Amino acid sequence: MDAPRWLDEREDRAWRGYRRMRRLLDLELARQLTQDSGLSEPDYDVLSDLSESPEGRLRLRDLADRMLWSRSRLSHHLTRMQQRGLVTRQECPDDARGSIVALTPAGREAIEAAAPGHLTAVRRNLIDLLTPAEVEALGALTHRVVDHLAGQQPRPRPRHEPAA
């Protein structure tokens, strides 16, 4: 760890560009989303995943896993969305501990109203700025990194921390 290989000029350019794009794209997409639909990005993601599920329903655990959110975070966020009438919680038939999250009609309306504008913003600010080859490369590269990261430790599960 004492003499790491520093990033060369190209690598540094890619890494800095990635971080900067990330930040600016976030700001722009969040701005567009709240302005046009009153939803935050997390709101949108929750509604989006729900709307892609059969009957707009998902078990909290499964939704959390799919979104890569902690159950705690999702539970807090759902409480807020529930108060706004976007989702409801239902009992889980096969597991009394469980909780089923379901889109309300208002929630479905909200995501359907927000999606076209959001999609357009994604196109305008990212996808349409890329060549087909770049889209292809971005897909390939991100999926490779995702596989790498997902593979190494799906859930850090330290059992009996061996003595230091």
Added chain:
Amino acid sequence: MDAPRWLDEREDRAWRGYRRMRRLLDLELARQLTQDSGLSEPDYDVLSDLSESPEGRLRLRDLADRMLWSRSRLSHHLTRMQQRGLVTRQECPDDARGSIVALTPAGREAIEAAAPGHLTAVRRNLIDLLTPAEVEALGALTHRVVDHLAGQQPRPRPRHEPAA
């Protein structure tokens, strides 16, 4: 806005991959960073930008602009970092309103201790997983998007909102 062009299969793959990579990479880098050095990612970014500046000093305004943070956020964060002894605030000679943020010796030690491990993690989980062509493509594409986003409205400065 009623009939947007939906993302085709390749575009969707790129967009989903990007978001998933983003999340997983964040989690992993943050995990590595706090575990090995006790710094958060925001801490690291602040210290990193400061350490790249002459004498490890920057005006708060300039640091905020460089990081794409709001002044409020930076001010809050600096207060916390100051309490941990990583940075100090100094008066600004040429502008009495201004505030100069400076690395403390402890801050410089912290970033120098954290950098090699962080850099290694960036390599292991991203850069070294990419072909040279992909690194090149990522650099090109991200910078294009950044230029696009930075160009359209450097600072949203709505003055007299013209009637809708």
Added chain:
DNA sequence: GGCAGTTCGATGACATGTCAACAATCTGGG
């Protein structure tokens, strides 16, 4: 059946980020 160990989701305390408002200061036109 019963118990140990695990999973599930909720919760409270706390860390962090956003937003609006503010005082102090700077700036330029008159």
Added chain:
DNA sequence: CCCAGATTGTTGACATGTCATCGAACTGCC
């Protein structure tokens, strides 16, 4: 000079995310 308007950084209120913990329920082994 003077003052209206802009900029700077801080602050408090609040929204959001994290972490540790909890009670309830499930699971498999005896």
